[in-house]
Amino acid sequence: MHIPDGLLPASVCVAGYAITGGVTWVALKQINKTSNPQVEVPKAALLAAAFFVGSSLSLPVPPVSVHLVLNGLLGIVLGWYAWPAILIGLLLQAILLGHGGVTTLGVHAVMMGIPALLAGQLFQQRQRLGKSLPPKVALGLFSFVAGALGVGISVLIFLALVVFAMPSTLDQSAERGFLTALMVGHIPLIFLEGIFAVLLCFFLLRVKPELLER
Amino acid sequence: MAVSLHADVYIPGQSAVHRWAARPKLLSLLALMFAIATVRHLGLLPWVFGVVGSLYLWSQLPLTYVWRRLPYPGLFIVAMVGLLPWISGETILWQWSILALRLEGLQAAALIAGRFVAILTTGFVLLGTTPFLSLLEAMRSLGIPTLLTDMTLLTYRYLFDLANQLATMRQAMQLRGYGHSRQTLQRHWGWLAALFGSLLLRSYEQSQRVYSAMRLRGYGQHPPRAMTTDAGAERDSLAWPTILTLVAAASVVIWELSLPSL
Numbered sequence: 001m002h003i004p005d006g007l008l009p010a011s012v013c014v015a016g017y018a019i020t021g022g023v024t025w026v027a028l029k030q031i032n033k034t035s036n037p038q039v040e041v042p043k044a045a046l047l048a049a050a051f052f053v054g055s056s057l058s059l060p061v062p063p064v065s066v067h068l069v070l071n072g073l074l075g076i077v078l079g080w081y082a083w084p085a086i087l088i089g090l091l092l093q094a095i096l097l098g099h100g101g102v103t104t105l106g107v108h109a110v111m112m113g114i115p116a117l118l119a120g121q122l123f124q125q126r127q128r129l130g131k132s133l134p135p136k137v138a139l140g141l142f143s144f145v146a147g148a149l150g151v152g153i154s155v156l157i158f159l160a161l162v163v164f165a166m167p168s169t170l171d172q173s174a175e176r177g178f179l180t181a182l183m184v185g186h187i188p189l190i191f192l193e194g195i196f197a198v199l200l201c202f203f204l205l206r207v208k209p210e211l212l213e214r
Numbered sequence: 215m216a217v218s219l220h221a222d223v224y225i226p227g228q229s230a231v232h233r234w235a236a237r238p239k240l241l242s243l244l245a246l247m248f249a250i251a252t253v254r255h256l257g258l259l260p261w262v263f264g265v266v267g268s269l270y271l272w273s274q275l276p277l278t279y280v281w282r283r284l285p286y287p288g289l290f291i292v293a294m295v296g297l298l299p300w301i302s303g304e305t306i307l308w309q310w311s312i313l314a315l316r317l318e319g320l321q322a323a324a325l326i327a328g329r330f331v332a333i334l335t336t337g338f339v340l341l342g343t344t345p346f347l348s349l350l351e352a353m354r355s356l357g358i359p360t361l362l363t364d365m366t367l368l369t370y371r372y373l374f375d376l377a378n379q380l381a382t383m384r385q386a387m388q389l390r391g392y393g394h395s396r397q398t399l400q401r402h403w404g405w406l407a408a409l410f411g412s413l414l415l416r417s418y419e420q421s422q423r424v425y426s427a428m429r430l431r432g433y434g435q436h437p438p439r440a441m442t443t444d445a446g447a448e449r450d451s452l453a454w455p456t457i458l459t460l461v462a463a464a465s466v467v468i469w470e471l472s473l474p475s476l
Contacts, residue, residue: 002290004287004290004291004294004330004334005247005251005329005330005333005334005337006250006251006291006326006327006328006329006330006331006332006333006334007291007294007295007326007329007330008251009251009252009254010248010249010251010252013248013251014248024359024362028359028361028362031361036434037361038361038433038434039425041361041364041365041368041425042368042421042422042424042425042428043418043421043422043425044365045364045365045366045367045368045369045372045421046368046369046372046376046417046418046420046421046424047414047417047418047421048365048369049368049369049372049373049376049417050376050413050414050416050417052369052373053373053376053377053380053413054380054410054413054414056380057380057406057409057410059402059403059406060399060402060403061399062399077414084361084362084365085365085369087362088362088365088366088369089369091366092366092369092370092373094337095223095341095346096223096373097286097287098283098284098286098287098334099287099290101287101330101333101334101337102244102247102333102337103247103248103251103333171301171302174301174302178297178301195403196403196406196407199403199404199407200407200410200411200414203407203408203411204411204414204415207411207415208415208418211414211415211418
């Protein structure tokens with residue numbers, strides 16, 4: 001789901017930056033509501049670096065292997081800090097690896113960051129919404145949904161952008177076929193992200209439960 | 215590990231582009247990148263390449279710099295637009311069996327690829343001639359919140375460290391048998407989740423030590439350090455690269471707007 005420079009029209013890139021500016025303002029406002037936001041800065045920065053590095057891991061799904069996006073998990077672990085973490089991760093990704101781009105950074109941040117925030121907020125609701133369930137079941141269920149939702153919404157935004165970027169000369173049936181293939185191709189990834197989120201949350205529950213509490 | 219490939223993004227030098235103050239350079243080159251993104255006419259690409267090529271030559275960055283970095287992101291653009299000449303458009307240029315090369319698709323692919331190369335090369339000029347720290351200072355002086363710049367600096371600082379830690383952990387896992395014998399998929403995934411979870415734990419514990427060290431050095435007890443850049447020196451030091459780049463960016467936009475809409 002990398003959108004390189006030059007693919008999207010300038011108006012979409014500018015709109016992406018405008019939305020990113022707005023969401024950054026909201027996220028920083030929420031972060032500044034905490035008693036001492038600076039305490040969390042090193043933690044969020046190092047966990048962001050760990051997510052950046054960890055996204056290079058590939059999960060074997062015979063006969064191929066799949067790279068995970070991990071934005072839902074970022075939302076689970078970092079909450080509102082997931083937004084600056086994703087923004088920084090995408091900037092470094094564009095600079096160091098050439099994935100994505102500088103003009104498409106805003107669009108990328110919207111595509112990855114907003115779903116991460118939604119996933120994080122949903123995961124935090126597990127105490128309230130899942131109180132009728134046993135704690136472990138609630139954790140498993142909400143981590144799966146949050147992990148899958150993060151990448152699921154990103155895929156939908158990505159597809160909308162692809163539709164927008166497609167040339168008008170493209171044959172309608174070819175366009176439909178391409179979009180269907182793209183959507184079907186991402187469904188296994190959505191489930192994998194959910195399963196991986198469950199595995200990781202149970203691991204953290206065993207060894208460092210405070211990482212799941214915000 | 216992929217992240218270590220391009221750790222040497224900045225190439226020291228003495229060119230006018232290297233000596234250009236970071237703040238106007240960042241703004242001017244971003245304006246040029248966005249101006250290039252507005253291009254919708256293929257006929258404008260030679261002018262765009264002329265501008266970007268001149269800028270690259272002016273920066274005195276070696277050609278190997280761009281050749282080494284272009285192919286990897288280039289694969290993404292090829293993957294995204296490679297099919298267009300075969301499926302988009304009605305004017306057939308060449309046909310063999312069911313394969314038909316179409317003019318409109320070819321033009322769309324060339325336009326996207328052209329914009330991609332031009333924007334990426336402009337980005338290389340920015341990153342290749344400006345130290346990362348100067349870029350962050352420029353961003354902070356432009357009003358980017360301190361929390362974001364602090365986080366960026368820390369993430370960048372520990373990125374390579376964590377990449378090395380992950381490589382060591384993976385090696386240890388392989389030495390203990392991961393990937394050598396037949397294991398169920400569930401076991402594979404469980405191991406990878408534990409590997410990633412351990413990396414998160416290490417980062418978390420390291421962040422607590424980092425925060426203690428930062429507090430001891432006064433972090434959070436004083437307002438952020440003022441920019442060391444001397445505004446007068448910045449104004450005097452090569453104002454003309456800013457003017458030339460902004461004129462070039464404006465010329466691209468004006469030319470694009472003056473052409474009939476597609």
